[in-house]
Amino acid sequence: MDRPLSAKPPLIACRGVGKRWETAGGTVTALDGIDLLVDRREFVVFLGPSGCGKSTLLYLIAGLEQLTSGTISSGGAEVTGPGTDRGLIFQESSLFPWMSVGENVTFGLKLRGMGTDERRSLAADLLRKVGLADAADKRPDQLSGGMRQRAAMARALALRPEVLLLDEPFAALDVQTRSKMQDFLIEVWRESGASMLFVTHHIDEAVGLADRVVVFTARPGRIKSIVPVDLPRPRDPRSPAFHALSDHLTDLLRDEVDRAFAEQERVA
């Protein structure tokens, strides 16, 4: 592991994590030998070609998938299933269409038995924090894509998670909205004190957000390299340092993308 020993115990620890799938065509190794430590309040981005298993690793950490080798722990406890210490933001809109935005945001609290009145006032607070103060009584389909993802974030933050797992959360948004949402996410990160694990295949997004970028190889997904990003925030995408880093990541990724393509052509 190419990181300095830290005095504090890591929040998330993956040791020798592997994931295989049995399919009709044989065994597919999605992930192999993943070793990764994530500190509290750290912003880590998973970057890799599509199909490299970076989202799979996120789902393993979330506890929604079962690993086939290795261990994952969160806050010192082994991950055996989903837990409210780990929030997850999905790629597509995941708000329930049968609930108002406010009800969606406090859904986790409802499951814990919190009363309606208390939830209503909490929903108002949470929504104000994500800039959706007036949206509590709206239906999810009355919001734009960016607003829906903010509401999904408010829903995850309602349970005060220690880490927020984000699976390409801005992939479906247009470029302008995406850039706004990245600024917004940095604010959420600072405010909440949670760690962030963010999956993307956009190099600029990775450089713009991360403390460290974890670069994955094409299938089977392994960690190719971990690149620290030491640029001060807010980051200027037009600065030479930003460009140098994104060029470096582009070089790292190029081989993997080529391999992923070759693999797809071979299968096809």
Added chain:
Amino acid sequence: MKALPLSAGALPAVASTTVRRVRSVRGVAVAFWWVLSIGCFAGLWEAAWAVGWADPLLLPPPHIFLAHFSDQAQAFSSSDVIGEVSTDSAYLALLTTIVASSLRVIAGLALGFTCSVGMGLLIRYFKPFGNITLPTITLLAPISPIAWLPVAIFIFGIGNPPAIFMVFISLFFVMTLSTISQIDAVSRTYLNVGAIMGASRRQLFLHVIIPAILPSLFMTLRMNLFGAWMVVLVAEATGVGSGLGQIVMLARNTFNSSLSFFTMTLIGLVGFLFDVALRQIQNRVLFWVPPSAVGRL
């Protein structure tokens, strides 16, 4: 944290008057095509009668079978006093007959919907229960409801129960299987959200799966509505002792073609109104389903 300005504001509210105008224009257009469609159908029939192709005794056109409304209504009177003719009580009898048939359909639909959705949920919630019941249900599902008629009479005799049972049975197996397939098709993302939020299995069913499957189940219910109307008529024709189905049988036995077509018109109208009513319920209860998915006229 300061609230960031919205990157994209809420959709601008379209002036409600414009919406209303668009709606009323569309309403007029729909009404126009309805009138034209039915007018053409009746017109062709009348023309066939006018040129002598349609025998007024066998295929009386609308103006004949709708003409003697009160006489027709007389047939619905269950009075067995021969020669007693009272227009008021005849209309009442007509209404009573329609209500009787409708109530059987409503009772059967309500019972069938509740039981089948409940059954489907139980099958998926308790795995062993599913293992023990599902094969039998799958095997019973393709049996036509009509084949259940003798069974209905064996068990319930005559009266309301066999008719309600028939509606129930026409719905139960189809809807149970549909419930199961809908549960299996619930979006992985919704289930994951529930799991991440810490939902127990019971909470997952209650707060995620049931609301997620309701819209398509209601759609299935509407699809089966006309089927329910068919079997209730068959049940009534065979031995309930009242209802629109019995009148159809009476028309057949007395070779009264006018009465037959008159009753058919009633059946069509009532069935149509039922569909409209169900759609209204659907719009109210399932407010989150966009109207385009509910199906327009």
